[in-house]
Each structure stands twice: as structure tokens, then as C-alpha cells.
Amino acid sequence: MKAITIWPEWCWAITRLGKNVENRTWKPPRSLADGDRVAIHAGGSFGGASTYHGLKSVFEPVDSMARRAGWHVCVDVAKNLVNAYSVREPKTVSDRVVKLPRGAVVAVATFAGVLNPSTTVGGDRWPWWAFDQFGWIIDSVIALGKPVECRGRQGLWNLPPNVEEAVLVEVAASSRKVDESQKSSSVCGHKSVF
Numbered sequence: 001m002k003a004i005t006i007w008p009e010w011c012w013a014i015t016r017l018g019k020n021v022e023n024r025t026w027k028p029p030r031s032l033a034d035g036d037r038v039a040i041h042a043g044g045s046f047g048g049a050s051t052y053h054g055l056k057s058v059f060e061p062v063d064s065m066a067r068r069a070g071w072h073v074c075v076d077v078a079k080n081l082v083n084a085y086s087v088r089e090p091k092t093v094s095d096r097v098v099k100l101p102r103g104a105v106v107a108v109a110t111f112a113g114v115l116n117p118s119t120t121v122g123g124d125r126w127p128w129w130a131f132d133q134f135g136w137i138i139d140s141v142i143a144l145g146k147p148v149e150c151r152g153r154q155g156l157w158n159l160p161p162n163v164e165e166a167v168l169v170e171v172a173a174s175s176r177k178v179d180e181s182q183k184s185s186s187v188c189g190h191k192s193v194f
Contacts, residue, residue, distance in 0.1 A: 001037055001038070001039050001108075001158070001159050001164050001167065001168075002031075002032060002036065002037075002038050002039070002156050002157070002158060002159075003038065003039035003040075003041050003105065003152075003153075003156070003157055003158070003159050004022065004038055004039070004040065004041065004136075004155075004156055004157075005041045005042075005043045005152030005153060005154065005157075006022060006040060006041065006042065006043060007042075007043055007045075007046060007047055008042040008043060008045075008046055008100045008101065008102045009046055009047065009059055009062045009100060010022070010062065011040055011041075011042040011100075011101075011106050011107065012042075012062070012087070012100050012106075013062050013065065013066075013128075014040055014107060014109070014138065014141055015040075015106060015107050015141060015143040016066075016069075016071070016087075016143075017062075017065055017066065017069055019128045019138075020126070020128060020137060020138055020139065021115065021126055021128040021129045021135040021136065021137055021138065022135070022136040022138055023128075023129065023130040023133040023134070023135055023136075024133060024134050024136060025133055025134070026134060027114060027134050028111070028114055028134070028136055028156065029156055031156075032111055032156060033111070034111060034112055034113050035110060035111070035112075036110070036111045037108055037109070037110055037111075038108070038109055038110070038111050038138070038156075039105045039107075039108055039159055039164075039167055040105065040106055040107040040108065040109055040138075040141075041104070041105050041106070041150070041152045042100070042101050042102050042103065042104055042105075042106045042147070042152075043102065043103070043152050044102050044103045044152065045102070046059065046100075046102075047059055059073075066087060071087045072087065073087050074087065087100070101147040103149055103150070103151065103152070104147035104148055104149045104150065105144065105147060105148045105150060105159070105163065105167050106143065106144055106147045107141050107142060107143045107144060108141075108142050108144070108167065108171050109138040109139065109140060109141045109142070110138070110139045110140040111136065111137070111138065111139075112137040112138065112139040113137045114134055114135065114136055114137065115129055115134065115135030115137065116134065117131060117132050117133060117134060142171050142174050142175060143174060144167065144170040144171065144174055145170060145173055145174050145177065146170055148163055148166045148167050148170060150163040
């Protein structure tokens with residue numbers, strides 16, 4: 001399975017905020033076809049910067065989108081170095097803190113085409129697209145219940161066989177949980193609207 005390494009905060013936006021476009025300065029290779037599954041790998045550092053002051057401006061777009069969706073973003077800083085970002089879930093009694101994973105595959109998505117900066121018109125359908133870049137359209141995102149640790153790479157790369165096997169196990173487990181929750185929300189064979 002092909003994989004792409006993305007900054008951890010944007011991986012979180014893909015799995016929790018509905019980010020449906022990954023912006024790149026380069027076109028996807030011809031080896032990646034519409035409908036192919038791609039592993040979403042959270043890189044080792046946030047925003048490509050190590051200091052909080054350098055990172056703050058990079059993280060602000062995700063922070064503002066998260067707050068609009070009801071999440072509260074927290075940062076753990078020691079000596080101006082970012083140790084971890086975490087988020088507090090919205091509308092929960094305990095406001096459970098969720099640390100953003102790094103250095104791991106966190107989701108699998110379907111590649112659904114590319115938005116070309118010279119020919120494609122944006123709009124409401126692509127609010128995550130940076131119009132001056134190639135927008136890799138991602139669809140059918142399956143967030144893994146347990147991230148699978150592995151080292152990332154630049155560009156589009158292949159998962160090692162043992163990592164791919166562990167990712168597929170997590171995809172199956174996550175898919176079963178979704179199916180079970182959909183069944184429990186149905187009444188007499190019809191999905192509940194509540």
C-alpha cells in the first residue's frame with residue numbers, strides 16, 4: 001500500500017475535521033490511480049518547525065477550524081520546544097484529552113483525483129484546497145483505532161510489509177466498529193435520524 005507522510009496536525013484534520021484535500025507542490029505520480037487506497041502517516045514533528053513560536057503561525061489554521069468544531073487545542077511546551085499537541089473532545093463530560101499521534105499511520109483513505117492549480121476552479125466543495133498547489137482529493141477516510149508506528153518518508157512511498165499487515169488489521173477493526181455503531185443506531189431495519 002502506498003503511503004504519504006503529513007504533519008500530525010493536518011492528519012488530525014483529515015480524521016476529525018473532514019479535511020478532504022491534501023495540498024502538495026507536486027502532482028501525484030502516475031502509479032497512483034483514482035480509487036487506490038493510501039495510508040495517511042503522521043510525521044514526527046508538528047508543522048515542520050521545532051520551536052513553539054515558529055510553529056504557532058503554522059498551526060493556527062487547524063486551531064481555528066478545531067475551535068469552530070467545538071474542540072479545544074492544547075500545547076505542551078518546554079523551553080520553547082513543542083513536546084506535544086493535544087485536543088480536548090467537544091461536548092464530553094470529562095473533556096478527554098487526546099494526544100495527536102506522531103510517527104505512525106493514523107488512517108487509510110481513497111485517492112479520488114487531483115485539483116490542478118492551473119485549470120480547476122475552487123469553491124465551497126474544496127475549502128481545504130490551497131489554489132496555488134495540487135490538491136490531492138482524499139475520500140472514504142478510515143481512522144485507525146490504534147495508530148501503527150513506523151518511520152515516514154518524503155514523497156509517496158510503500159509501507160513495509162509488516163506495517164501494511166498491521167494497518168490492514170486496524171482498518172478491519174475500525175470498519176467493524178463503524179458497522180456495529182450503524183446497526184445499533186437503526187430501528188426495524190431503518191437508520192435512526194436521532
